[in-house]
Amino acid sequence: MQPQRDLQGLWLLLLSLFLLLFEEARAGRPLVSCPAACLCASNILSCSKQQLPNVPHSLPSYTALLDLSHNNLSRLRAEWTPTRLTHLHSLLLSHNQLNFISSEAFSPVPNLRYLDLSSNQLRTLDEFLFSELQALEVLLLYNNHIMAVDRCAFDDVVQLQKLYLSQNQISRFPLELVKEGAKLPKLTLLDLSSNKLKNLPLPDLQKLPAWIKNGLYLHNNPLHCDCELYQLFSHWQYRQLSSVMDFQEDLYCMSSKKLHNVFSLSFLNCSEYKERAWEAHLGDTLTIKCDTKQQGMTKVWVTPSNERVLDEVANSTVTVSKDGSLHFRRVQVEDGGVYTCYAMGEAFNETLSVELKVYNFTLHGHHDTLNTAYTTLVGCILSVVLVLIYLYLTPCRCWCRGVEKPSSHQGDSLSSSMLSTTPNHDPMAGGDKDDGKGQRRMSDPESVSSVFSDTPIVV
Numbered sequence: 001m002q003p004q005r006d007l008q009g010l011w012l013l014l015l016s017l018f019l020l021l022f023e024e025a026r027a028g029r030p031l032v033s034c035p036a037a038c039l040c041a042s043n044i045l046s047c048s049k050q051q052l053p054n055v056p057h058s059l060p061s062y063t064a065l066l067d068l069s070h071n072n073l074s075r076l077r078a079e080w081t082p083t084r085l086t087h088l089h090s091l092l093l094s095h096n097q098l099n100f101i102s103s104e105a106f107s108p109v110p111n112l113r114y115l116d117l118s119s120n121q122l123r124t125l126d127e128f129l130f131s132e133l134q135a136l137e138v139l140l141l142y143n144n145h146i147m148a149v150d151r152c153a154f155d156d157v158v159q160l161q162k163l164y165l166s167q168n169q170i171s172r173f174p175l176e177l178v179k180e181g182a183k184l185p186k187l188t189l190l191d192l193s194s195n196k197l198k199n200l201p202l203p204d205l206q207k208l209p210a211w212i213k214n215g216l217y218l219h220n221n222p223l224h225c226d227c228e229l230y231q232l233f234s235h236w237q238y239r240q241l242s243s244v245m246d247f248q249e250d251l252y253c254m255s256s257k258k259l260h261n262v263f264s265l266s267f268l269n270c271s272e273y274k275e276r277a278w279e280a281h282l283g284d285t286l287t288i289k290c291d292t293k294q295q296g297m298t299k300v301w302v303t304p305s306n307e308r309v310l311d312e313v314a315n316s317t318v319t320v321s322k323d324g325s326l327h328f329r330r331v332q333v334e335d336g337g338v339y340t341c342y343a344m345g346e347a348f349n350e351t352l353s354v355e356l357k358v359y360n361f362t363l364h365g366h367h368d369t370l371n372t373a374y375t376t377l378v379g380c381i382l383s384v385v386l387v388l389i390y391l392y393l394t395p396c397r398c399w400c401r402g403v404e405k406p407s408s409h410q411g412d413s414l415s416s417s418m419l420s421t422t423p424n425h426d427p428m429a430g431g432d433k434d435d436g437k438g439q440r441r442m443s444d445p446e447s448v449s450s451v452f453s454d455t456p457i458v459v
Contacts, residue, residue, distance in 0.1 A: 033060050034060070035047065035056035035057075035058050035059065036056075037050045037052060037056055038050075038056060040060075043060075043062050043063055043064040043065070043087065044063075044064065044065045044067075045059065045060070045063050045065070045066050045067065046067040047066070047067060047068050047071070048067045048068065048069045048070050048071070048092075049069075049070040049071070050071060051071060051072055052068070052071040052072060052073065053071075053072050053073065053074075054073070054080075055068060055073065055076075055080045055081060057081070057082060059081055059083055059085065060083075061083050061084065061085060061086070061087070062087050063085055063087060063088055064087050064088060064089055064090070065088070065089065065090040065092075066085075066088060066090070066091050066092065067092040068091075068092060068093050068096070069092045069093060069094045069095050069096070069116070070094075070095045070096075071095075071096050072096065072097055073093065073096040073097065073098055074096070074097045074098060074099060074100070074121075075098070075099070075100045075101075076093070076098060076100070076101045076102060076105045077102050077105065078102045078104035078105055078107065080105060080108075081108050083108070084108045085108055085109050086109075086110065086111055087111070088109045088111065088112055089111060089112060089113045089114065090112070090113065090114040090115075091109060091112055091114070091115050091116070092116045093115075093116060093117050093120070094116045094117065094118045094119050094120070094140070095118075095119045095120075096119075096120055097120065097121055098117065098120040098121060098122060099120070099121040099122065099123065101117075101122070101129065103126060103127075103128055103129055103131075104132070106130065106132040106133050107132050109132075109133075110132060110133070110134070110135070111135050112133050112135065112136055113135055113136060113137045113138070113159075114136075114137065114138045115133065115136060115138070115139050115140070116140040117139070117140060117141050117144070118140040118141060118142045118143050118144070118164070119142075119143045119144070120143075120144050121144065121145060122141070122144040122145065122146055123144075123145045123146060123147055123148075124146065124147065124148045124149075124150070125141075125146060125148070125149045125150055125153040126150055126153065127150040127151075127152035127153060127155075128152055128153070128155055128156075129150075129153050130153060130154055130157050131152075131154075131155050131156040131157065133157055134156055134157065134158060134159065135159055136157050136159060136160055137159055137160060137161045137162070138160075138161065138162045139157075139160060139162070139163050139164070140164045141163070141164060141165050141168070142164045142165065142166045142167050142168070142191065143166075143167040143168075144167075144168055145168065145169055146165065146168040146169060146170060147168070147169040147170065147171070149165075149170065149172075149174055151174075151176055154177065154183055154184060155183060157183070157184065158183075158184070158185060158186070159186060160184050160186065160187055161186050161187060161188050161189065162187075162188065162189040162215075163177070163184070163187060163189065163190050163191070164189075164191045165190070165191060165192055165195070166191045166192065166193040166194045166195070166217070167193075167194045167195075168194075168195055169195065169196055170192065170195040170196060170197065171195070171196040171197060171198065172197075173192070173197055173199075173200055173201060174192075175201050175204055177190060178190060178208060178212050178216065179204065179208075187212070187215075188211060188212070188214075188215045188295070189215035189217075190212075190215060190216050190217070191217045192216075192217060192218055192221070193217045193218060193219045193220050193221065193247070193250075194219075194220040194221070195220075195221055196221070196222065197218065197221040197222070197223060198221075198222055198223060198224055198254070199223075199224055200218070200223065200229070200232075202228050202229065202232055205232060206232060206235070209289075209291055210239060210241065210291045210292060210293045211292060211293055211294055211295050213236060213239075213241055213243065214241045214242050214243060214293040214294075215242065215243060216243050217243045217247065218243070218251070219247040219250035219251045219252070220247075220250050220252065221252070222252070222253075222254040222259075223252070223253040223254065223262075224253060224254060224255075225253035225254060225255035225260055225262075225265060225268065226268065227265070227268055227270035227271070229253060229262060230262060230263070230265050230268070230270045230273075231270070231273055233251060233262045233263070234263070234272075234273035235273060235275075237263070238273060238275060239293070240293075241293065242293075248263065249261070251263070253265075255267075275355075277354075277355035277356065277357050278354060278355065278356045278357070279356075279357050279359070280328070280331045280335075280356065280357070280358050280359070281331070281358070281359045281361060281362050281363045282331060282332065282333065282358070282359070282360065282361060282362045283330050283331065283362050284328070284330075284331045284363070285328065285329055285330065285331075286327075286328040286331055286356075287321070287325050287326070287327050287328070288325060288326040288328075288339070288354055288356070289323075289324075289325045289326075290324050290325065290326070290341035290343055290352055291352065292341075292343045292345075292350050292352070293350060294343075294345050294347065294348070294350075296345065297324075297343040297344060297345040297350070298324075298343065298344045298345070299320070299324030299341055299342070299343050299344075300341070300342045300343075300344075301320055301326050301339060301340070301341050301342075302339065302340045302341075302342070303318070303337070303339060304336075304337025304338050304339065305337075309326065309339075317329050317330055317331065317332060317335060318335060324341075324343075326339060326341070326354075328356075331358055332358070333358050333360050335356065335358055336356050336357055336358040337355070337356060338353055338354070338355045338356075339353070339354050339355075339356060340352070340353050340354075341353075341354065
Protein backbone atom coordinates (compact mmCIF):
# COMPACT_ATOMS: atom_id res chain seq x y z
CA MET A 1 0.00 0.00 0.00
CA GLN A 2 2.87 2.38 0.84
CA PRO A 3 4.75 1.88 -2.50
CA GLN A 4 1.57 2.73 -4.39
CA ARG A 5 1.22 6.01 -2.53
CA ASP A 6 4.88 6.87 -3.27
CA LEU A 7 4.31 6.17 -6.95
CA GLN A 8 1.30 8.49 -7.00
CA GLY A 9 3.33 11.25 -5.35
CA LEU A 10 6.10 10.86 -7.93
CA TRP A 11 3.62 11.16 -10.78
CA LEU A 12 2.15 14.29 -9.24
CA LEU A 13 5.63 15.80 -8.93
CA LEU A 14 6.46 15.06 -12.56
CA LEU A 15 3.13 16.46 -13.67
CA SER A 16 3.73 19.68 -11.73
CA LEU A 17 7.21 20.04 -13.25
CA PHE A 18 5.79 19.50 -16.74
CA LEU A 19 3.11 22.12 -16.19
CA LEU A 20 5.73 24.58 -14.91
CA LEU A 21 7.91 24.08 -17.98
CA PHE A 22 4.83 24.46 -20.20
CA GLU A 23 3.93 27.76 -18.56
CA GLU A 24 7.50 29.00 -18.96
CA ALA A 25 7.49 28.19 -22.67
CA ARG A 26 4.06 29.71 -23.22
CA ALA A 27 5.15 32.91 -21.50
CA GLY A 28 8.06 33.21 -23.88
CA ARG A 29 10.76 32.49 -21.35
CA PRO A 30 13.68 30.51 -22.75
CA LEU A 31 14.25 27.14 -21.14
CA VAL A 32 17.97 27.95 -20.95
CA SER A 33 17.95 30.40 -18.07
CA CYS A 34 21.56 31.59 -18.32
CA PRO A 35 23.55 32.30 -21.53
CA ALA A 36 26.79 30.35 -21.92
CA ALA A 37 28.99 33.51 -21.85
CA CYS A 38 27.41 34.89 -18.68
CA LEU A 39 27.41 34.26 -14.98
CA CYS A 40 23.95 34.28 -13.48
CA ALA A 41 22.84 34.82 -9.91
CA SER A 42 19.11 34.93 -9.55
CA ASN A 43 17.97 37.85 -11.80
CA ILE A 44 21.51 39.26 -12.21
CA LEU A 45 23.43 38.46 -15.42
CA SER A 46 27.13 39.28 -15.68
CA CYS A 47 28.51 38.96 -19.22
CA SER A 48 31.51 41.22 -18.63
CA LYS A 49 35.03 40.73 -20.09
CA GLN A 50 34.05 38.07 -22.58
CA GLN A 51 35.19 39.85 -25.76
CA LEU A 52 31.63 39.67 -27.03
CA PRO A 53 31.02 41.32 -30.44
CA ASN A 54 27.24 41.08 -29.96
CA VAL A 55 24.76 40.83 -27.12
CA PRO A 56 23.80 37.23 -26.26
CA HIS A 57 20.35 36.45 -27.66
CA SER A 58 19.13 34.09 -24.99
CA LEU A 59 18.52 36.60 -22.23
CA PRO A 60 15.91 35.60 -19.63
CA SER A 61 12.93 37.94 -19.53
CA TYR A 62 13.18 38.22 -15.75
CA THR A 63 16.65 39.78 -15.91
CA ALA A 64 16.89 42.80 -13.59
CA LEU A 65 20.58 43.71 -13.96
CA LEU A 66 22.61 43.05 -17.11
CA ASP A 67 26.36 43.69 -17.19
CA LEU A 68 27.85 43.81 -20.70
CA SER A 69 30.81 46.02 -19.88
CA HIS A 70 34.40 45.45 -21.14
CA ASN A 71 33.44 43.74 -24.39
CA ASN A 72 33.75 44.54 -28.11
CA LEU A 73 30.25 45.81 -28.81
CA SER A 74 30.30 48.50 -31.51
CA ARG A 75 26.63 48.99 -32.41
CA LEU A 76 23.45 48.75 -30.39
CA ARG A 77 20.67 48.10 -32.86
CA ALA A 78 16.93 48.00 -32.30
CA GLU A 79 16.93 44.18 -32.39
CA TRP A 80 19.83 43.67 -29.97
CA THR A 81 17.51 41.55 -27.81
CA PRO A 82 14.48 39.66 -29.20
CA THR A 83 13.06 39.37 -25.67
CA ARG A 84 11.31 42.32 -24.06
CA LEU A 85 13.11 42.88 -20.75
CA THR A 86 10.42 44.61 -18.73
CA HIS A 87 12.11 43.79 -15.40
CA LEU A 88 15.50 45.21 -16.37
CA HIS A 89 16.37 48.24 -14.22
CA SER A 90 20.18 48.44 -14.74
CA LEU A 91 22.12 48.07 -17.99
CA LEU A 92 25.93 48.35 -17.99
CA LEU A 93 27.58 48.91 -21.39
CA SER A 94 30.75 50.76 -20.39
CA HIS A 95 34.21 50.08 -21.87
CA ASN A 96 33.02 48.87 -25.24
CA GLN A 97 33.50 50.29 -28.74
CA LEU A 98 30.01 51.67 -29.17
CA ASN A 99 29.82 54.33 -31.89
CA PHE A 100 26.18 53.90 -32.90
CA ILE A 101 22.97 53.53 -30.92
CA SER A 102 19.63 53.17 -32.68
CA SER A 103 16.84 55.51 -31.66
CA GLU A 104 14.76 52.37 -31.01
CA ALA A 105 17.45 50.52 -29.08
CA PHE A 106 15.82 51.14 -25.72
CA SER A 107 12.27 50.13 -26.65
CA PRO A 108 12.69 46.60 -25.16
CA VAL A 109 13.75 48.06 -21.77
CA PRO A 110 11.07 50.67 -20.89
CA ASN A 111 11.60 50.40 -17.12
CA LEU A 112 15.33 51.00 -17.13
CA ARG A 113 16.49 53.26 -14.28
CA TYR A 114 20.30 53.05 -14.56
CA LEU A 115 22.21 53.17 -17.86
CA ASP A 116 26.01 53.19 -18.12
CA LEU A 117 27.38 54.14 -21.57
CA SER A 118 30.67 55.56 -20.33
CA SER A 119 34.07 54.94 -21.97
CA ASN A 120 32.80 54.29 -25.48
CA GLN A 121 33.22 55.95 -28.89
CA LEU A 122 30.01 57.98 -29.08
CA ARG A 123 30.31 61.30 -30.94
CA THR A 124 26.76 62.63 -31.07
CA LEU A 125 23.55 62.30 -29.10
CA ASP A 126 20.78 62.37 -31.67
CA GLU A 127 17.23 63.59 -31.17
CA PHE A 128 14.86 61.39 -29.15
CA LEU A 129 17.72 58.97 -28.45
CA PHE A 130 16.64 58.35 -24.86
CA SER A 131 12.94 59.23 -25.17
CA GLU A 132 11.85 55.62 -24.57
CA LEU A 133 13.48 55.66 -21.13
CA GLN A 134 10.79 57.53 -19.21
CA ALA A 135 11.78 55.84 -15.93
CA LEU A 136 15.53 56.50 -16.28
CA GLU A 137 17.12 58.14 -13.22
CA VAL A 138 20.91 57.89 -13.80
CA LEU A 139 22.71 58.17 -17.15
CA LEU A 140 26.50 57.85 -17.49
CA LEU A 141 28.03 59.21 -20.72
CA TYR A 142 31.45 60.36 -19.52
CA ASN A 143 34.70 59.56 -21.36
CA ASN A 144 33.27 59.44 -24.86
CA HIS A 145 33.93 61.71 -27.85
CA ILE A 146 30.63 63.58 -27.75
CA MET A 147 30.79 66.88 -29.60
CA ALA A 148 27.11 67.61 -30.25
CA VAL A 149 24.05 67.11 -28.06
CA ASP A 150 20.73 67.49 -29.86
CA ARG A 151 18.25 69.71 -28.02
CA CYS A 152 15.70 66.89 -28.16
CA ALA A 153 18.00 64.05 -27.13
CA PHE A 154 16.54 63.93 -23.62
CA ASP A 155 12.90 64.64 -24.41
CA ASP A 156 10.45 62.73 -22.19
CA VAL A 157 13.18 61.54 -19.81
CA VAL A 158 11.30 63.29 -17.02
CA GLN A 159 12.61 61.12 -14.15
CA LEU A 160 16.31 61.72 -14.87
CA GLN A 161 18.17 62.90 -11.76
CA LYS A 162 21.88 62.49 -12.58
CA LEU A 163 23.55 63.07 -15.95
CA TYR A 164 27.31 62.60 -16.37
CA LEU A 165 28.76 64.21 -19.51
CA SER A 166 32.32 64.91 -18.36
CA GLN A 167 35.46 64.16 -20.39
CA ASN A 168 33.90 64.80 -23.79
CA GLN A 169 34.27 67.47 -26.50
CA ILE A 170 31.18 69.56 -25.71
CA SER A 171 31.59 73.28 -26.53
CA ARG A 172 27.99 74.53 -26.08
CA PHE A 173 26.38 74.68 -22.66
CA PRO A 174 23.00 72.81 -22.81
CA LEU A 175 20.96 75.43 -20.96
CA GLU A 176 17.69 73.77 -21.96
CA LEU A 177 18.49 70.93 -19.54
CA VAL A 178 18.66 73.05 -16.39
CA LYS A 179 16.59 76.15 -17.09
CA GLU A 180 13.48 76.55 -14.96
CA GLY A 181 10.62 74.59 -16.48
CA ALA A 182 13.15 72.66 -18.57
CA LYS A 183 12.95 69.14 -19.96
CA LEU A 184 14.54 67.52 -16.91
CA PRO A 185 12.57 68.84 -13.91
CA LYS A 186 14.17 66.41 -11.44
CA LEU A 187 17.80 66.82 -12.54
CA THR A 188 19.99 67.42 -9.48
CA LEU A 189 23.41 66.62 -10.97
CA LEU A 190 24.84 67.67 -14.32
CA ASP A 191 28.55 67.00 -14.74
CA LEU A 192 30.03 69.01 -17.65
CA SER A 193 33.59 69.07 -16.34
CA SER A 194 36.60 68.46 -18.59
CA ASN A 195 34.94 69.57 -21.80
CA LYS A 196 35.60 72.50 -24.17
CA LEU A 197 33.22 75.09 -22.77
CA LYS A 198 34.49 78.64 -23.31
CA ASN A 199 31.41 80.78 -22.68
CA LEU A 200 28.59 80.31 -20.20
CA PRO A 201 25.14 81.93 -20.09
CA LEU A 202 26.11 83.67 -16.83
CA PRO A 203 22.88 85.65 -16.16
CA ASP A 204 20.79 82.52 -16.69
CA LEU A 205 23.05 80.43 -14.46
CA GLN A 206 22.84 83.02 -11.69
CA LYS A 207 19.05 82.72 -11.71
CA LEU A 208 19.06 78.94 -11.24
CA PRO A 209 17.90 77.63 -7.86
CA ALA A 210 20.64 76.53 -5.48
CA TRP A 211 19.65 72.85 -5.63
CA ILE A 212 20.56 72.83 -9.35
CA LYS A 213 23.75 74.90 -9.00
CA ASN A 214 24.85 72.64 -6.16
CA GLY A 215 25.18 69.77 -8.65
CA LEU A 216 26.37 71.71 -11.72
CA TYR A 217 30.05 70.81 -12.22
CA LEU A 218 32.00 73.05 -14.63
CA HIS A 219 35.63 72.63 -13.58
CA ASN A 220 38.44 71.86 -16.04
CA ASN A 221 36.94 73.89 -18.88
CA PRO A 222 38.73 76.68 -20.82
CA LEU A 223 36.25 79.34 -19.70
CA HIS A 224 36.79 82.97 -20.67
CA CYS A 225 38.10 85.05 -17.75
CA ASP A 226 36.06 88.11 -16.74
CA CYS A 227 34.69 89.67 -13.58
CA GLU A 228 31.18 88.38 -14.18
CA LEU A 229 32.51 84.80 -14.12
CA TYR A 230 34.40 85.59 -10.92
CA GLN A 231 31.23 87.00 -9.31
CA LEU A 232 29.26 83.89 -10.32
CA PHE A 233 31.63 81.38 -8.72
CA SER A 234 32.28 83.66 -5.73
CA HIS A 235 28.54 83.56 -5.04
CA TRP A 236 28.57 79.75 -5.28
CA GLN A 237 31.56 79.67 -2.95
CA TYR A 238 29.73 81.92 -0.48
CA ARG A 239 26.78 79.52 -0.55
CA GLN A 240 29.12 76.55 0.02
CA LEU A 241 27.85 74.75 -3.08
CA SER A 242 29.42 71.33 -3.64
CA SER A 243 30.11 71.98 -7.33
CA VAL A 244 32.59 74.72 -6.30
CA MET A 245 33.78 73.64 -2.87
CA ASP A 246 34.81 70.14 -4.04
CA PHE A 247 36.81 71.41 -7.04
CA GLN A 248 38.04 74.92 -6.19
CA GLU A 249 41.56 74.21 -7.43
CA ASP A 250 40.26 72.86 -10.74
CA LEU A 251 38.09 75.85 -11.64
CA TYR A 252 40.07 77.53 -14.39
CA CYS A 253 39.54 80.21 -16.99
CA MET A 254 41.56 81.27 -20.02
CA SER A 255 43.08 84.73 -20.59
CA SER A 256 45.83 85.57 -23.10
CA LYS A 257 46.28 81.84 -23.75
CA LYS A 258 47.08 81.24 -20.09
CA LEU A 259 45.09 79.34 -17.51
CA HIS A 260 44.15 81.13 -14.29
CA ASN A 261 42.28 79.96 -11.26
CA VAL A 262 38.86 81.60 -11.19
CA PHE A 263 39.44 82.88 -7.65
CA SER A 264 42.82 84.44 -8.51
CA LEU A 265 41.93 87.10 -11.07
CA SER A 266 43.73 90.02 -9.47
CA PHE A 267 44.87 91.26 -12.89
CA LEU A 268 41.22 92.06 -13.73
CA ASN A 269 40.71 94.21 -10.60
CA CYS A 270 37.34 92.60 -9.93
CA SER A 271 35.41 93.87 -6.90
CA GLU A 272 34.89 91.50 -4.01
CA TYR A 273 31.62 89.63 -3.96
CA LYS A 274 28.98 90.90 -1.53
CA GLU A 275 25.62 89.32 -0.92
CA ARG A 276 22.98 91.77 -2.11
CA ALA A 277 19.89 92.63 -0.09
CA TRP A 278 16.37 92.47 -1.45
CA GLU A 279 14.91 95.92 -2.13
CA ALA A 280 11.28 97.02 -2.03
CA HIS A 281 9.18 100.18 -1.87
CA LEU A 282 6.09 101.01 0.13
CA GLY A 283 3.07 99.05 -1.01
CA ASP A 284 5.05 96.57 -3.13
CA THR A 285 4.16 92.87 -3.36
CA LEU A 286 7.26 90.70 -2.90
CA THR A 287 8.11 86.98 -2.73
CA ILE A 288 11.45 85.75 -1.34
CA LYS A 289 12.37 82.10 -1.84
CA CYS A 290 14.25 79.99 0.69
CA ASP A 291 16.91 78.99 -1.84
CA THR A 292 18.07 75.69 -0.36
CA LYS A 293 20.65 73.25 -1.74
CA GLN A 294 18.18 70.38 -1.63
CA GLN A 295 14.61 69.96 -2.78
CA GLY A 296 11.69 69.00 -0.59
CA MET A 297 12.98 70.52 2.65
CA THR A 298 10.70 71.74 5.44
CA LYS A 299 11.12 75.52 5.78
CA VAL A 300 10.47 77.82 8.72
CA TRP A 301 10.86 81.63 8.49
CA VAL A 302 11.72 83.91 11.43
CA THR A 303 11.27 87.70 11.36
CA PRO A 304 13.90 90.30 12.39
CA SER A 305 12.14 90.46 15.77
CA ASN A 306 12.71 86.69 16.18
CA GLU A 307 9.06 85.76 15.63
CA ARG A 308 7.98 82.86 13.47
CA VAL A 309 6.13 83.73 10.27
CA LEU A 310 2.94 81.68 10.03
CA ASP A 311 1.44 80.18 6.91
CA GLU A 312 -1.85 82.06 6.94
CA VAL A 313 -2.54 85.01 9.23
CA ALA A 314 -5.50 87.34 8.77
CA ASN A 315 -4.59 90.98 8.07
CA SER A 316 -0.87 90.14 8.09
CA THR A 317 1.42 91.60 5.44
CA VAL A 318 3.92 88.71 5.77
CA THR A 319 3.02 85.02 5.29
CA VAL A 320 4.67 81.76 4.20
CA SER A 321 3.47 80.19 0.94
CA LYS A 322 2.91 76.47 0.42
CA ASP A 323 6.28 76.10 -1.32
CA GLY A 324 8.07 77.66 1.66
CA SER A 325 8.53 81.13 0.14
CA LEU A 326 8.17 84.31 2.17
CA HIS A 327 5.35 86.43 0.74
CA PHE A 328 4.89 90.16 1.45
CA ARG A 329 1.57 91.83 0.70
CA ARG A 330 1.84 95.63 0.60
CA VAL A 331 5.32 96.08 2.08
CA GLN A 332 5.65 98.52 4.99
CA VAL A 333 8.73 100.27 6.40
CA GLU A 334 8.61 98.12 9.53
CA ASP A 335 8.94 94.98 7.36
CA GLY A 336 12.61 95.75 6.68
CA GLY A 337 15.37 93.76 8.35
CA VAL A 338 17.07 90.35 8.26
CA TYR A 339 14.82 87.31 7.87
CA THR A 340 16.10 83.80 8.62
CA CYS A 341 14.98 80.58 6.91
CA TYR A 342 15.55 77.31 8.75
CA ALA A 343 15.38 74.40 6.29
CA MET A 344 15.25 70.81 7.48
CA GLY A 345 15.76 67.76 5.25
CA GLU A 346 16.51 64.07 5.45
CA ALA A 347 20.24 64.45 4.76
CA PHE A 348 21.09 67.78 6.39
CA ASN A 349 19.73 71.06 7.75
CA GLU A 350 20.43 74.50 6.34
CA THR A 351 20.10 78.07 7.61
CA LEU A 352 19.73 81.04 5.25
CA SER A 353 19.60 84.76 6.06
CA VAL A 354 18.00 87.31 3.75
CA GLU A 355 18.09 91.09 4.25
CA LEU A 356 15.16 93.22 3.10
CA LYS A 357 15.51 96.97 2.56
CA VAL A 358 12.30 99.00 2.33
CA TYR A 359 12.43 102.50 0.83
CA ASN A 360 10.07 105.00 2.45
CA PHE A 361 8.35 105.99 -0.78
CA THR A 362 6.31 104.34 -3.51
CA LEU A 363 7.13 103.69 -7.12
CA HIS A 364 4.19 105.14 -9.10
CA GLY A 365 2.50 102.51 -11.15
CA HIS A 366 0.01 103.21 -13.92
CA HIS A 367 -2.78 104.03 -11.44
CA ASP A 368 -0.70 106.59 -9.52
CA THR A 369 0.61 108.07 -12.74
CA LEU A 370 -2.95 108.53 -13.98
CA ASN A 371 -3.99 110.30 -10.76
CA THR A 372 -0.97 112.61 -10.90
CA ALA A 373 -1.60 113.52 -14.53
CA TYR A 374 -5.28 114.15 -13.83
CA THR A 375 -4.44 116.42 -10.88
CA THR A 376 -1.90 118.35 -12.95
CA LEU A 377 -4.38 118.82 -15.80
CA VAL A 378 -7.11 120.10 -13.49
CA GLY A 379 -4.63 122.50 -11.87
CA CYS A 380 -3.58 123.90 -15.24
CA ILE A 381 -7.20 124.40 -16.35
CA LEU A 382 -8.09 126.20 -13.13
CA SER A 383 -5.02 128.43 -13.49
CA VAL A 384 -6.02 129.43 -17.02
CA VAL A 385 -9.61 130.15 -15.93
CA LEU A 386 -8.41 132.31 -13.04
CA VAL A 387 -6.08 134.28 -15.31
CA LEU A 388 -8.88 134.88 -17.81
CA ILE A 389 -11.20 136.04 -15.04
CA TYR A 390 -8.44 138.23 -13.67
CA LEU A 391 -7.77 139.86 -17.03
CA TYR A 392 -11.24 140.21 -18.54
CA LEU A 393 -13.95 139.88 -15.95
CA THR A 394 -12.58 142.09 -13.13
CA PRO A 395 -15.00 145.12 -12.57
CA CYS A 396 -13.54 148.26 -14.18
CA ARG A 397 -14.44 151.76 -13.17
CA CYS A 398 -13.85 153.05 -16.71
CA TRP A 399 -17.38 152.56 -18.08
CA CYS A 400 -19.12 153.11 -14.75
CA ARG A 401 -18.29 156.80 -14.49
CA GLY A 402 -20.46 158.33 -17.22
CA VAL A 403 -21.99 160.96 -14.93
CA GLU A 404 -18.85 161.65 -13.00
CA LYS A 405 -16.42 164.39 -13.69
CA PRO A 406 -14.03 163.42 -16.46
CA SER A 407 -10.65 162.34 -15.35
CA SER A 408 -7.83 164.71 -15.97
CA HIS A 409 -5.01 163.85 -18.27
CA GLN A 410 -2.53 164.32 -15.51
CA GLY A 411 -4.15 161.78 -13.16
CA ASP A 412 -4.30 159.05 -15.81
CA SER A 413 -0.73 159.63 -16.83
CA LEU A 414 0.36 159.35 -13.23
CA SER A 415 -1.53 156.10 -12.69
CA SER A 416 -0.20 154.63 -15.91
CA SER A 417 3.37 155.63 -15.25
CA MET A 418 3.29 154.04 -11.82
CA LEU A 419 2.41 150.57 -13.14
CA SER A 420 3.86 150.52 -16.64
CA THR A 421 7.10 151.47 -18.24
CA THR A 422 5.31 152.07 -21.53
CA PRO A 423 4.12 155.69 -21.92
CA ASN A 424 0.61 156.46 -23.08
CA HIS A 425 0.40 157.84 -26.60
CA ASP A 426 -2.28 160.20 -27.81
CA PRO A 427 -3.78 159.00 -31.05
CA MET A 428 -4.73 162.59 -31.88
CA ALA A 429 -2.21 165.15 -32.99
CA GLY A 430 -3.30 167.88 -30.58
CA GLY A 431 -3.44 165.74 -27.45
CA ASP A 432 -6.38 164.14 -25.61
CA LYS A 433 -9.43 166.27 -24.97
CA ASP A 434 -12.76 165.57 -23.41
CA ASP A 435 -15.51 165.42 -25.98
CA GLY A 436 -17.94 166.97 -23.52
CA LYS A 437 -20.03 163.78 -23.10
CA GLY A 438 -18.40 162.63 -19.89
CA GLN A 439 -16.39 159.81 -21.61
CA ARG A 440 -12.82 158.96 -20.85
CA ARG A 441 -10.11 159.96 -23.22
CA MET A 442 -8.40 157.50 -25.53
CA SER A 443 -5.31 156.34 -23.67
CA ASP A 444 -4.70 152.86 -25.15
CA PRO A 445 -7.52 151.12 -23.28
CA GLU A 446 -6.50 147.68 -24.76
CA SER A 447 -3.09 147.72 -23.08
CA VAL A 448 -2.40 145.68 -19.99
CA SER A 449 -1.10 148.82 -18.31
CA SER A 450 -4.52 150.44 -18.49
CA VAL A 451 -6.23 147.38 -17.01
CA PHE A 452 -3.76 147.17 -14.17
CA SER A 453 -4.04 150.91 -13.53
CA ASP A 454 -7.76 150.63 -12.67
CA THR A 455 -7.68 147.17 -11.05
CA PRO A 456 -6.69 146.57 -7.45
CA ILE A 457 -3.58 144.41 -7.11
CA VAL A 458 -4.44 141.06 -5.47
CA VAL A 459 -1.57 139.13 -3.91
